[in-house]
Amino acid sequence: MSSFPPLPSKILPPPLQPGDLVTVIAPSGALREYAALEKSVEIWRSHGYRVKISDNLDTRHGYLAGTDTHRRHQLQQAWQDPECRAILCARGGFGSTRILEDWHWQQNTAYPKWLIGFSDITALLWSLYNAGCCSVHGPVLTTLLDEPEWSIQRLFDLVEGRPLAPLKGQGWGGGVRKGILLPGNLTVATHLLGTSLLPPLDGVILAFEDVTEPPYRIDRMLTQWRLSGLLSQVCGIALGGFTKCEAPPNIPSLSVEEVLGDRLSDLNIPIVADLPFGHDNPNAALPVGVMATLDAEQGILTIDS
Incomplete structure (x- = not known):
């Protein structure tokens, strides 16, 4: 997709400090939750940050937050922007993959900065990691205010350079492995298969919700994923929330838990389920592209310092 050379491996943006400028963009779905966004902006301001709202954030183009050109701009x-130290995504929905056509992160590498979001923002997070820069899989601005206090504090701990507490889930066995953590939304990540946006997966711990x-x-x-052969390259799988993933009433079905077990438990790699990240759950912030340890005997995901 790009003739630019890749960025140096694993650029970690510098820790944020109160007083830094953070910028709000809407790269995906049309904004609807204005009150929620305003309250989440106040959370950032209460931590000492200056918040810049992109022009015409409420522009709409059908289900998108404006045309591809508008959102890409x-x-x-x-x-x-050399003054901007972090990019806060307003919401998910759909549309981030559209603006990645002919997009080159490498056109400005002088100011590595945090990009924060989840759900549809997975495409941006994975594309940026593919270019060599770490980011944050965490609450968007329309969901941040619904997070418990510990989750909000975890997000600021991550971007301000403090250690993160391990996350506890349900271990399925398979031992303990270290790998590069690559969190994302399963649906969005699946739609990256076969594209140049999909990062190399050798030695990766996939974290899906x-x-x-x-x-x-x-x-x-x-x-x-199984048929692609890519799951043979990863060294572990961390599963967050799979919320509202029930079958329609009166239709024969496996449960989502049964499906996850059926499709993943024979991979002979560590798997930890029920971790507190994803939609409609505590959405614990996870760094994208850093080393982590997955302990499937104890059911623990640890971000290595």
Whole structure:
């Protein structure tokens, strides 16, 4: 997709400090939750940050927050602004993959900065990691205010350079492995298969979550991952929330838990489920592209310092 050379491996943006400028963009779905966004902006301001709202953030183009050109311009302006130290995504939905056509992160590498979001923002996080820069899989601005206090504090601990507490889930066995943590939304990540946006997966711990996908669709996506052969490259899988992933009433179905077990438990790698990240759960912030340890005997995901 790009003739630019890749960025140096694993650029970690410098820790944020109160007084830094952070910029809000809407790279995906049309903004609807204005009150929630305003309250989350106040959370950032209460921690001492200056918050810049991109121009025409409430622009709409059908289900998108403006045309591809408009949304790409927001990202470009924030990414190239030397004063901006972090980019806060307003919401997910759909649309981030569209603005990645003919997009080159490498056009400005002088100011590496945090990019924060999840769900549809997975495409941006993974694309940026593929270019060599770490980011944050964490609450968007329309969900931040619903997070418990410990989760909000965890986000600021991450971007301000403090150690993160391990996350506890349900271990499925398979031992203990270290790898590069690559969190994201299963549906969005599946739609990156076969594209230049998909990062190399050798030695990666995949961390997946999803929402409102019935079990047969989760089955279909995981089967595609199996058939692609890519799961043989990863060294572990961490599973967050799969919320509202029930079958329609009165339709025969496996549960989403049964599907996850059926499609993943025979991979002979460490797997930890029920970790507190994803939609409609505590969405614990996770760094994208750093070393982590997955202990499937104790059910613990640890971010290595």
